[in-house]
Amino acid sequence: MGDPKYPRRMWRKPKRPLNYDLKMEELKTLGTFGLRSKRELWKAHTELSRVRHQARSLLALRQEIRLEKEPILMKSLSRIGLVSNESTLDDVLNLQVNDLLSRRLQTLVTKKLGFKTPYQARQAVIHGHIMIGDRKVNIPSYIVTLEEEKNIHFSPESKIPGMLEDTKSEPKPEITEVEQVEAESQTKE
Numbered sequence: 001m002g003d004p005k006y007p008r009r010m011w012r013k014p015k016r017p018l019n020y021d022l023k024m025e026e027l028k029t030l031g032t033f034g035l036r037s038k039r040e041l042w043k044a045h046t047e048l049s050r051v052r053h054q055a056r057s058l059l060a061l062r063q064e065i066r067l068e069k070e071p072i073l074m075k076s077l078s079r080i081g082l083v084s085n086e087s088t089l090d091d092v093l094n095l096q097v098n099d100l101l102s103r104r105l106q107t108l109v110t111k112k113l114g115f116k117t118p119y120q121a122r123q124a125v126i127h128g129h130i131m132i133g134d135r136k137v138n139i140p141s142y143i144v145t146l147e148e149e150k151n152i153h154f155s156p157e158s159k160i161p162g163m164l165e166d167t168k169s170e171p172k173p174e175i176t177e178v179e180q181v182e183a184e185s186q187t188k189e
Helices: 020-033 038-059 063-079 089-093 097-101 105-113 118-126 160-169 177-188
Strands: 130-132 152-154
Touching (some): 020 097, 038 063, 038 097, 105 118, 105 130
Antiparallel strands (some): 130 152
């Protein structure tokens, strides 16, 4: 049965963790989506592996059984926006980890609410400044469905929208050519 204090791991490490190309690709993905650690990326890889395994096992079934079970998988994936309603199992097998990571609350908040970096959006989500509909969600890895995506907004007591407006409206001081030449000459000396 197992001890509830020590739950089963939700991720698997890569087979070759010291592969340089894999490490660089992982770091690029971490920075793009603002992930806290590689463990979050490995969770996404494991979830995508599970979905692909379901699709492969459906392809191996007989046609009449497949016609019953395939719509269930396709409906669940189209509900969260990974595939369209008219897609097939081949489209499920072609999914990438970036497709799954782009459906996270943190990524959608970055795009929709105008944060400069995904790390700012992550902090806003964790500190309870983001709501989906009428409930606060403080889990950055929450997978947002297509219906919920329209209802993402700041909580009423949040001061972040005003702060974002202030940073956008502040004009940057313009440097004249004379000041620029003087600055360059001072750095050379």
